[in-house]
Amino acid sequence: MSWDWEFALEVLPELLSAFLRVTLVVTVVGSVTAAVLGLVWAIGLRSLPPVPARALTWVLDFIRMTPLPVQLLFLYYAVPALSPLQVGIIIIGIHYSTYMAESYRAGIESIPKGQWEAATALSLPTARTWRAVILPQALRATIPSLGNWAIAMFKDTPFLIFIAAPEMVSIARNIGGNTFRYVEPFTIAGLIFLAASYPTAILMRKLENRLAY
Amino acid sequence: MRDFIDAFVGAAPQLWDGTVTTLILSLGGAALAFVIACVLGLAAISRFVVVRTIVRVIVEFFRGTSLVVQMFFLFFVFPMWGIEWDPYTTGIVALGLNYGAYGSEVVRGSLNAVPKGQWETTTALSMSWPLKIRRVIWPQAWALMIPGFNNLLIMLIKGSALAGFIFLQDLTFVTEQLRRTLDTFTAFGLGLVIYFLISLICSYILRWMELRAQRRLGLKEARKPRTDKALGGAVA
Numbered sequence: 018m019s020w021d022w023e024f025a026l027e028v029l030p031e032l033l034s035a036f037l038r039v040t041l042v043v044t045v046v047g048s049v050t051a052a053v054l055g056l057v058w059a060i061g062l063r064s065l066p067p068v069p070a071r072a073l074t075w076v077l078d079f080i081r082m083t084p085l086p087v088q089l090l091f092l093y094y095a096v097p098a099l100s101p102l103q104v105g106i107i108i109i110g111i112h113y114s115t116y117m118a119e120s121y122r123a124g125i126e127s128i129p130k131g132q133w134e135a136a137t138a139l140s141l142p143t144a145r146t147w148r149a150v151i152l153p154q155a156l157r158a159t160i161p162s163l164g165n166w167a168i169a170m171f172k173d174t175p176f177l178i179f180i181a182a183p184e185m186v187s188i189a190r191n192i193g194g195n196t197f198r199y200v201e202p203f204t205i206a207g208l209i210f211l212a213a214s215y216p217t218a219i220l221m222r223k224l225e226n227r228l229a230y
Numbered sequence: 231m232r233d234f235i236d237a238f239v240g241a242a243p244q245l246w247d248g249t250v251t252t253l254i255l256s257l258g259g260a261a262l263a264f265v266i267a268c269v270l271g272l273a274a275i276s277r278f279v280v281v282r283t284i285v286r287v288i289v290e291f292f293r294g295t296s297l298v299v300q301m302f303f304l305f306f307v308f309p310m311w312g313i314e315w316d317p318y319t320t321g322i323v324a325l326g327l328n329y330g331a332y333g334s335e336v337v338r339g340s341l342n343a344v345p346k347g348q349w350e351t352t353t354a355l356s357m358s359w360p361l362k363i364r365r366v367i368w369p370q371a372w373a374l375m376i377p378g379f380n381n382l383l384i385m386l387i388k389g390s391a392l393a394g395f396i397f398l399q400d401l402t403f404v405t406e407q408l409r410r411t412l413d414t415f416t417a418f419g420l421g422l423v424i425y426f427l428i429s430l431i432c433s434y435i436l437r438w439m440e441l442r443a444q445r446r447l448g449l450k451e452a453r454k455p456r457t458d459k460a461l462g463g464a465v466a
Contacts, residue, residue: 082426083422084390087391087405087425088422090405091422176298190306203307211290214293215290215294
């Protein structure tokens with residue numbers, strides 16, 4: 018089956034609108050959610066007493082090691098009041114927060130012990146130590162890695178097809194199912210992903226080099 | 231409790247079939263991904279610019295276009311071009327290509343991380359290319375690449391959950407079916423725990439392989455902490 022430009026141009030607006038309204042929204046809101054939650058987990062892992070910290074590690078491992086689709090379906094059926102889009106944002110946000118927590122952890126662990134000791138010597142309160150001393154330094158090393166996870170998350174948004182969210186790849190599949198032309202919709206969807214993720218990945222690599230000490 | 235046990239026993243055959251399908255896809259995909267990763271990874275450090283450029287394009291293409299799109303492309307578009315595979319082959323090829331591309335970056339990074347002196351020594355001893363890779367470079371790079379492979383293997387297992395969309399009855403599919411006979415929490419609880427166990431066992435096996443590789447290099451004590459750069463780099 019050959020490529021039909023007319024058909025491609027016909028389906029492009031629909032795919033782009035699904036991309037902007039669902040894929041991009043889930044990625045942006047999901048990334049912010051994951052970045053905030055990830056930081057909470059990372060600080061929790063460091064500040065909690067050993068037993069709760071260990072429990073938190075297991076919970077994070079569990080979320081990280083089980084598939085996104087099963088988690089999506091679970092919340093989708095367990096809480097029927099949520100819309101597919103809300104389920105998608107919540108689950109993708111939580112799923113990737115467990116990965117981002119690892120990035121934060123690595124960043125926090127890279128801070129020399131002397132910084133903590135200096136904060137203690139100056140008798141800074143714990144909250145202020147985190148806010149003014151540790152995090153500004155740790156985040157510098159963490160940001161490019163968070164960006165990479167956001168890109169990975171972006172490429173996982175098509176999993177929303179499991180809960181019938183009107184996401185770009187589901188739309189492409191529906192178009193294919195209705196018209197029996199799959200080539201154009203899937204090619205366009207793939208190219209849109211490539212066009213959005215590749216430049217961002219390069220940007221992150223540049224940022225990584227710039228922020229490196 | 232009795233009801234639960236009865237329901238579980240009733241569901242066990244289905245769960246088992248689903249688990250087997252998931253395992254076939256994951257292990258088949260992982261085997262293919264490993265081969266692709268090694269070939270592309272070695273080609274990525276080739277002396278020839280042309281080879282390196284071709285590898286770059288292949289890798290960026292498969293990393294950039296999302297697994298879901300690739301699997302659908304293989305499943306829906308390829309038959310229209312007269313290339314028809316059974317769903318298992320389609321799933322394994324899609325997983326293998328996608329994670330093979332990610333894996334090649336792990337291989338490339340690890341080969342580059344082998345100290346330069348090792349490469350120079352093999353040249354000084356005028357070892358042939360296969361000999362120096364096999365006897366000197368690979369064993370050292372191998373220990374470095376296993377943590378990266380470990381992360382990717384877990385992601386691959388999770389990616390296999392897509393199988394339901396190419397008409398395979400994998401563990402995710404079975405879990406969703408069970409929701410109708412058991413309740414939502416039990417069905418998904420069982421599904422998630424089985425996935426977790428599969429991932430955990432695979433991850434322990436790879437960690438054991440990593441330790442073994444380090445021991446063979448005499449590095450057992452000096453276990454490097456998992457750096458996030460390797461993790462993030464494998465994903466971007």
